[in-house]
Structure formats: structure tokens, C-alpha cells
Amino acid sequence: MQKKNNVTNPAAAHLVTDQKTLDELVERLSRESVLAFDLEADSLHHYTEKVCLIQVSSTSEDRLIDPLAPIDVKVLAPIFANPAIKKIFHGADYDMRSLYRDFGIEVVNLFDTMIASQFLGESEFGLAALLKKRFGVELDKRYQKADWSKRPFSQEMLDYAMKDTSLLIELYRQLEAELKQKGRLAWVEEESELVAGVRSPSREGELMCLRFKGASKMKPRELAVLEELLRFRDEKARLADVPPFRILSNDLLRELAEKQPRNNFELVGIHTMSSKLIERLGRGLLQAVANGLAVPQDKLPQVHSGRRPVLDRLQDERVKRLKVWREAKSAQLGLGIGLVANNTLLEALAEPGSQNITLLKRWQREAFGDELASLIS
Template sequence: MSSDRTLYILVKDQSALARMAAELEKEKAIAVDLEADSLFHYREQVCLLQISTRLQNYLVDPLVLKDLSSLSPIFANPRVRKVFHGADNDIRALYRDFRIDVNGLFDTQIAARFLGNGETGLAGLLKENLGVFLDKKFQKKDWSKRPLPAQMLNYAVHDTSHLLGLSRILEKELRTKNRLSWVEEECELLSKVRQDPRGDEPFFLRFKGAGRLDKRSLAVLEFLLQWRDQKAKERNLPPFKVIGNMPIMEIAKTRPSSQAGDGSGPFSCLHQCPDTIHRTNFPASARRFGGGKRTAGMAEKPLWR
């Protein structure tokens, strides 16, 4: 258990998971949150699952347990309310990694929006409604590392330990304003979201701003996005750590043919790129885009079927 005031049980084996599942079945509501590693690896995975009841906090380690099927009946049971904050990514991740369906969802962020709150972030809502100050300093850490230090575990448990109390306050306000049914309807829709498989469609279809490019620049953009994705796979990095969206968009728009010697030319945007990319190699491969036959040919080819 943790050494601070918020105690928790760290669940790392199947017997402990079974005991936890048995306890959760007795509850009317549980608070849930996830920590993942999307900022550090190409394929995101859930690295920690936080669950709180009225009396207990649990931290489940899915990297050790692998099989979380014993939790599926609880998450699928609509009679047990599952309280999340900003559940969209979590709902997708639970199904993607563990085939866990969520019924009986109550999202405190959605509730805050329907109440017209100016502040809908968890830290702001906890401070405003419960006087709780939430430290988010570990939010962008690598949760796939093991062992997780005690400070990160203590941080994680606070994301759910106050959620049930917050949900009760928000629900009371929603009832007063006759808006609870609105939130329940929205949460029902949210509980069905799934991660979209990318399939064979072009990368540019999911790239912000691509619709403003001409055909030749669009062809360059697609080439660069495919190149970035391949490098990200090879290095097991999220694509933005190979090269960011802004440099890619600038190169696609300007289609440069060379780099000025003083670094002020069209490839100057690459100076923002992290050290994970060989900056000198990338411009060499991109010089072919400078308005020559290469891009003209690319623009003539259909980018999707």
C-alpha cells in the first residue's frame, strides 16, 4: 500500500484480481481511470488501471497480469455505474486491449459541460467542488516502465479516489436542472465508441489541414506521412517523435528543392525535430519534391481507391 494518506491495493496476480472483482460486484458505483504509453511507443497500450470504490482504491497492473477477463462482467453490468472523467480514449483502449465493454457509464467531464461549467478538467473540478488539489506532474511520464516508482503510483490513485464524490455533486446539480437524462444519453453513446482501424486509406485523410493543399502538395504530404509512419514503426516511437506535424505541413506546402547553407531555407523547420530523426538525411530524401517530375507524377496518381 502507499505511504501517503490515500491507501491502495496494488493488484499484480490473478488471485488478487479475483478478490478485487468479487468486491467490485457488491458496489453500486466504481471510479475508473487508465494510464497508457502513447507518448513513448508506436502502439499504445494500457499500462495501469485505477479503480476506486467508496472504501478502497485499486491499482491493476495489466503489463504483469495480461488477462483481465474477470473484470469484463463488472464493466458490462449496467447496474454498476462506472464513473470516468473524459472517457473517450479509455473506452476505446479497454476494448482494444482487453475486449472489455463498458455499460452504465457516467462521465464527469460530460456532466460538467452540460452544467455549463467553464472548467471541465478534472483538476479544476476537484478544486472547485471538493477543495482537492490534484498534482498532474506525472501525467506525461512513461507508464510502461517497471517497476513504477511509489510517487507515480500515489499520483495515479488520486485520479480516481475523489471521482465518486465529484460525480454525486454533479449528478445532484443535473437533477436540479433536469439535465441528468441528457448526460445519460450522451454517456450511452460514448460507451459504444471503438478505435477505428486505419485500413488502407491514405494517411492525409487524418491529417489536420490537408484539405487546404493542392494535389501536388497533397501527394508530398502523403509520401512524408508514410515515411514517418515507417520510421516510427522501426524505432517503436509515436510518429510525432520522428517529426512533428508542423514541419511536415511546411515541407508539403513549399515543396523545397534545397536547403540554404545558413539554415534559413525551407528546411529550417526541421531544427525543431527531436534527436530521434537524422536531420541531415531527411532533407536529402525530400529534395525530390521541389516541383520536379517526381511530384508531378505523384499528383497524377489516385491517392485512394
């Protein structure tokens, strides 16, 4: 393997900001059999999040691509779609959503090193922990929450970004060899393939309060008030170009929805409402509360509790037996119980007369499908 000159000195990595350089890079990358990628975004700093940096490493070079420069990032699409090139990501779920959302890019032949480490039974599977354990490399956490939309980049930010992919191919090779030894490589490839197809769901026409954490415990009238408060916060965030949580916290919105203040005096009574916040947003908040209180009774939002359906006695007993089996299988395989089988799957398998063994993934059928089929028959 050709050794990269800049693995030990990420500061030497080149930042790609023009189309000619990008086109030349794409031509070189197209000849590779394995590439490592990572993305940096600005979701903590702007209302509409976007990809602000694309890191890519081959066995011979590390590069940083600036998608905010006047370049066409979509020239990378054929590389991502090429099944002959293995694409290495760590914790790829967010990256898959972002690449498709911003550029319409789909990824074929993905290998997720976070999933791989989980299937090897690693107790810590974050990238920083893995790089420290396997290579003695420390990642500087100062830039994890940085605003990557700002230009120019500091040299320290470039160094940080490059470390995310400079050792990812070597990490992949170590994990792949260990997975082959355990007979689990196909398991990780299947899970990675599923992650590659993940897309952000459309929220069009959906009430915002229905996806608010803790909504299932709130009363319908409180939900109506909460919906108006969320709309108010969202509009303020859009105008200020900041994430909604920077306008008002979820905890404060929940308290406002429950206490439903009608005037400034009642706003002052909410201990987390500062005088500055009341001066800046008080009128709008009171109007939002009033709008929620004015929603007719038959138009109040209804949210499902999210609780699992009550099981009949037979099914409940079968679920308990399956959970005992799962604990033992988890210990035997050295995998987290959630990887072996989640509760939704166990409840489906526990249905009397169930043929839901077909719900198992290929690797689950291979690893314990016959055992499960015998257990539930």
C-alpha cells in the same frame, strides 16, 4: 457510506500485479453498485499506444491494476458489462476506445462526470478544476505526460494515479444530486450512453494525408508529397517505437510538402531543418519528396475541403434564425451553444420541408423539441 482508509493517503493503495489478487478484487468489485475508473496510457512515448494502468475505486477501497503484468485483464469485462453497476469515468471518450481496442471490453451504465459538469453549466470541467473547487484537492500535473509503461512506478506516480478516482464517486454523487434538482439527469445519462459506444475508426486503406490537419488547403501535388513524407515518418517511428511526432513535426512536414526540396542544398534552406536532422533523415526525406513528385497527375490525392455546402437563400435565412434561437436557449439553460445544438444539426433542420426534428436526441426533444418544431414549420 463506509469511509475509505486511504482516501487521504493514496500511498496506501495496492498495486495489483498477479492473477490471484486480481481475481479476488474482481469478486469484491462485483458486489458494488458504483465504481470509479480511470486509465493511464503511453501514447506520448510509444508508436503503438496501450493501456498501462487501470485505476479503480469503490466506496471502501482504491486499487491500481497493472495490465502489463502477467494477468488477464479481461476478467474485468463482466463488471464493465453489468448494468447493475454504475461505472464512473471523467472524459470517457478516450477510455472507451482504449478499453475496447486493448481488451475488447465494452462498458454498460456509464456516467461521465465531465459531461455532467458541462450540463450543470460549469465553466471549468476538467477533473483537476472540479476536484479543487469541490474538495480542495490539488492534482500534481507533473505526471500527466509521464511514460506509464515504465516499471517500477515511483510512489509519487502511484499517489497521482490514485487521486484520479479516489474522489470520483463522491463527485458523481454531488453532480447526480444537482442534475436531479435541475431535471437533467436523464440528459447526462443519454450522452454518457452515446460515449460508451464510441470506437476508434478503422484507418485501413486510407491515405494518411487525408486526415492531416490543414490538408484541405493544400494542392493535390503537395498532398502527394505529403503522403510519401508521412509514410516515411511513420516507418521511422515504428522502427524506433516512438510516436511519429517525435520523428518530425507536422509543421516541418507541411513545409517540406510545399517547398519540395530536391537536394541537400534546398533542405538546408528550410530553417527548421537542423544539420543533425539532415544528416540523419535527409536522404530518406529527399526520396520521399521525389516519390511524391513522381505520382501521375491522374493519381494525385483529392481531399474534400471540409467546407459546409453553400446554402440557398431560404435555408441560409432559416439557419440564421436558428442560431439566434440557439443563443437565447443557451443563455436560458446555462449551457454551451455546442451542447444545445451544433451547426450541422441546425443546417439539417433548416432544409425546406425538413422532417429532421427526428435527428434530435431524446433530451433535446424533451427540452425544446416542440419549440424547435414550431420554429422551423
